[in-house]
Amino acid sequence: MKEELSERSKQILEAIIEDYIVTAEPVGSRTVTRRHGLSLSPATVRNVMADLEEMGYLVAPHTSAGRVPTDKAYRFYVDSLLQVNRIGRASQQAIQDRYSLTGRDVGAVLKQTSSMLSSMSHYLGIVLAPQFNTNIFRQIEFVKLSGKRLLAILVAQNGTVQNKIVETEDELGSADLIRMANYLNELLEGLTISQVKQRILAEMQNDKTRYDKLLARALELSEQTLEGVSSEVFIEGQSNIFEQPEFSEAARMKEIFRAFEEKSQLVTLLDRSLAAEGIQIFIGAETHLSQMEGMSLVTSTYMTGKHTLGVLGVIGPTRMGYAKVIPIVDYTAQLVSKLLEQE
């Protein structure tokens, strides 16, 4: 069963996949010979196709139809057959042009990125925002809103802000607030947010702070500020997927949109690419998400220096134009890395 594919089989498989990518219709033996310059007769191609079907690379939707590539075929295609051409100057320019240079706000940049990925690829753009955890702590501030209600504001090095309304047991004066902030700012300077979390827990055990009520309070508040920070996902260009013929039935669409509304599953998926570096491709069932049946995900990580920040990519049907999408995703990741670097 573990037979190697002959050179000819590969060519034929490639032809079928590439044809299917553009037509979205089952490909017949005839078409393979016609549209691709293979000097073979349809009959020969049919034999090869029968073999490929047996090996699980193709399926025939019904007896007298052409054949359609399986996930396995795409996997093989992406791994062995596909050669990604470098991205053209024109596309680079097009991508850059989509960024209106207004706000340098990180969130806005990422949203724009997602939207740009969608319009460049005609599929769906997706961006996972940088993990707040890996940011470097910059400053914490407390603003009194009314009575016992405080607003805690935590600023990270890259300008990301995390804020939360917290209730205190008793009213604190502004002198207290300043003292608390000063104490924390000194204590936490230069740490990453995840280190900050540890440090706070450690410090809570410390005798010095344990008996200074104000400091203890400060630690408690900062802990509250940090809890429940989940990373944001931007998905843009949902209207684009209506263009894909395979997603025209309402039932299917509904399922997909529900999946996007419930972003947590997507986060798990994206977290997997976060671990790896560079381009990652998930085809159909490889996503381990039932709603992603028939869809693929192409992602890349973006980073400052050697440090991975987040993930961005494109979601489309399994028969997406990988050759076009991969360079776009790749280049965008580099671009975003550069944009965020400056910050």
Next chain:
Amino acid sequence: MKEELSERSKQILEAIIEDYIVTAEPVGSRTVTRRHGLSLSPATVRNVMADLEEMGYLVAPHTSAGRVPTDKAYRFYVDSLLQVNRIGRASQQAIQDRYSLTGRDVGAVLKQTSSMLSSMSHYLGIVLAPQFNTNIFRQIEFVKLSGKRLLAILVAQNGTVQNKIVETEDELGSADLIRMANYLNELLEGLTISQVKQRILAEMQNDKTRYDKLLARALELSEQTLEGVSSEVFIEGQSNIFEQPEFSEAARMKEIFRAFEEKSQLVTLLDRSLAAEGIQIFIGAETHLSQMEGMSLVTSTYMTGKHTLGVLGVIGPTRMGYAKVIPIVDYTAQLVSKLLEQE
């Protein structure tokens, strides 16, 4: 042409509308007599229906089909026929239960509200966040990120935070930052954000500040922080609209989703309801948005005390269940008002 509708005509019109609301199919004379306890023969009903059609309340999609209500009919229905029952205890409870009480963050509450409106109505939930402009200024703070890059953080009374990265011409020391913040905090205390904007402009002309470089800088920065604050819209439950038979064609769906991606148009629409108080209903063309053809919008304002904050509501097909949706929107508006009051 300006004839009054007879009592009987009204009853029949009402029957047709209510039937159409649940079936989404053209209603015939037969059905009207059968499903609604009118002691009239189909023939009589037909005569009345012909009149109603002439008056523009009904249209027949084709010769031998039943009739379908027009926008005009819905308008009349909503204005004169519909009697909204008070919301039941059970629904009230159901609505409250949808709020997970975790974060008291305004944004989170509104998003949850939108999502809840959708799942309660089976249509689309929409919430326009409070106009930042009407908030009361609480405090401004500057955090130095690196070199000339500052993060300006503006906090409003209700805990809403607006932050923006700004570049300064030359590096400022932390003493400078504190002095700037103090000056602004004193200057702007107790004003609403829109007053703040005016005040800043006024103060820029003032001789005192005009020649104190630091103060001038402070004003400039705070002005930058305020520019380009647009109000947020939350739309949730997009997957729900796939259940409506009238929106099953891909082309239609695509158009609608594109409209939702481009939220600015919706904001204009919602701004109109913002001006009015209480429940507002826009039917089909009344929205003045071409993409909203065949759809209606039911909104209500939410407020603290006597002050209008924002708008929330439901978008659905024109044949939506107004009798059910209106109480839900109404009650939700009250609930949100109360929730935000506490803050």
Next chain:
DNA sequence: ATTAGCACTCGGCAATTTCGAGTGCTAATG
């Protein structure tokens, strides 16, 4: 090993038919 030839399959499409819900008109009715 490759290919030409051939009988066969089956989905898609268009033409055709049937079916029934609904209509408008007219004449009978209380």
Next chain:
DNA sequence: CATTAGCACTCGAAATTGCCGAGTGCTAAT
């Protein structure tokens, strides 16, 4: 005079049919 029964007519939806053509697998010839 408003109401209703009756009737011929219309027209879309759904079912039926037949045909076309792309595609297949197998066999025999090259």
